[in-house]
Amino acid sequence: MKHTLFSLSLLFFVSCYNKEQNKTVANKRVSAIQAAVVKLVPLGKTTQQFIMESFSAMKQILPEVVLLSKEEMPSHSWYAPRKRYRADTLIHWLSSRAKENETYVGITMNDISTTKGDVFDYGVMGLGYCPGNACVASNYRLKNKKDFIKVVIHELGHTTGLPHCPDKTCYMRDAEGGDHTDKEKGFCESCKKHLVGFGWRL
Numbered sequence: 264m265k266h267t268l269f270s271l272s273l274l275f276f277v278s279c280y281n282k283e284q285n286k287t288v289a290n291k292r293v294s295a296i297q298a299a300v301v302k303l304v305p306l307g308k309t310t311q312q313f314i315m316e317s318f319s320a321m322k323q324i325l326p327e328v329v330l331l332s333k334e335e336m337p338s339h340s341w342y343a344p345r346k347r348y349r350a351d352t353l354i355h356w357l358s359s360r361a362k363e364n365e366t367y368v369g370i371t372m373n374d375i376s377t378t379k380g381d382v383f384d385y386g387v388m389g390l391g392y393c394p395g396n397a398c399v400a401s402n403y404r405l406k407n408k409k410d411f412i413k414v415v416i417h418e419l420g421h422t423t424g425l426p427h428c429p430d431k432t433c434y435m436r437d438a439e440g441g442d443h444t445d446k447e448k449g450f451c452e453s454c455k456k457h458l459v460g461f462g463w464r465l
């Protein structure tokens with residue numbers, strides 16, 4: 264039994280966390296929380312290269328992005344039984360720091376996890392409110408670390424209210440328990456249109 268749980272939690276997935284039960288298009292459009300100012304926060308384990316590559320890739324899409332100083336992981340996000348950090352706790356913590364019209368994006372090289380269905384602690388690449396003002400992305404589970412920006416903008420896309428996309432080559436596709444970032448070629452026309460409406464340069 265223990266073995267089964269361990270195997271399950273080794274699977275990868277990228278997820279979105281619905282802050283509000285009732286997600287309607289109207290809700291998304293009138294949300295007061297929009298990505299007017301995106302604040303990038305390096306958390307826990309990072310390198311200067313990891314931070315600067317993420318920051319410059321973000322700047323291409325959102326020139327107003329602000330890079331904050333790196334910080335320790337908040338101690339209350341530590342999940343001792345699996346020796347990793349809880350992504351749901353992290354986005355709640357980041358969200359509480361965001362002022363109106365700010366979105367916080369945590370980036371880390373540490374392993375992060377959240378509850379997925381029956382699995383209490385499931386390893387993930389990222390988690391973001393959908394919609395909301397915070398997300399977190401980790402490169403720990405990524406096969407090709409150069410694809411990390413895809414994880415970041417997927418989670419940031421959720422914060423603008425974008426759900427998962429049926430187009431398997433779109434950055435907003437559901438990872439469905441795997442790492443498909445190598446198949447993602449860009450945002451599809453529909454997702455692109457939505458994000459351009461939020462000031463993204465695509």
Ligand SMILES: [Zn+2]
Binds near residue numbers: 436
């Ligand atoms: Zn997602």
Ligand SMILES: [Zn+2]
Binds near residue numbers: 429435452
């Ligand atoms: Zn799409």
